[in-house]
Amino acid sequence: MKRTLIIGATSNPSRYAYLAAQKLKNYGHPVLLLGRRKGFAVQEEIHLEKIDWKDVDTVTLYINSSHQPEYYDYIISLNPKRVIFNPGTENPEFENMLADKNIIPIEGCTLVMLSVGQY
Template sequence: MTDSKKTVVVGATPNPSRYAYQAAHMLSRYGHTFIPLSIKQGSVAGEEIMDLRQKPLIPEVDTLTLYIGSRHHAEWMDYLLSLSPKRIIFNPGTENPEFMQKAEEQGIEVVAGCTLVMLRTGIY
């Protein structure tokens, strides 16, 4: 098993049909600490979803994995960057050139990829 990477699942959901739900469960199975963060309420993989609207302070973030559409990024971009993650994974459908550029300018690794595939193939 790889070292645990504290991951914030942005757009977490208790809905089992969503990729964000699957990602939370897979992160847990692969031994990674994850923080579900969303405007949705409930819990996923045994963790209570934190309210994105409250912009909670989350220390020592390794990875943000995005499951919110790019049309919602402007509202949350500055807050998410303020968490100072080492990397941001833009899952399919969440790619955003402006957000990606801002992250890179702050020295954050930007990955256009799929968290689920990255975990399954051991490149997470």
């Protein structure tokens, strides 16, 4: 199972970040949630502070590229195997930075990847 950090997590069940958390848990992947507002999603706390989590396999982004620079160093420090840029979060600058650190940037959709068995 791939321990996954969702950045842009929300307690709103109509948002894609929530649906991703739900689907990841349904597929047995542990989720870590980082968002801008306190709350819970899929019985997990949404954290506001950047926690030094260990053994993060995947980071999946649900934040616009204009908000990503404040997370660059943080995400790199977690040393995930890959970072998924969901539709609307694409960021060539950050993708190049990740590739330089041997972290695989993927432009894709977490929900689709799970559905077709490519997660």
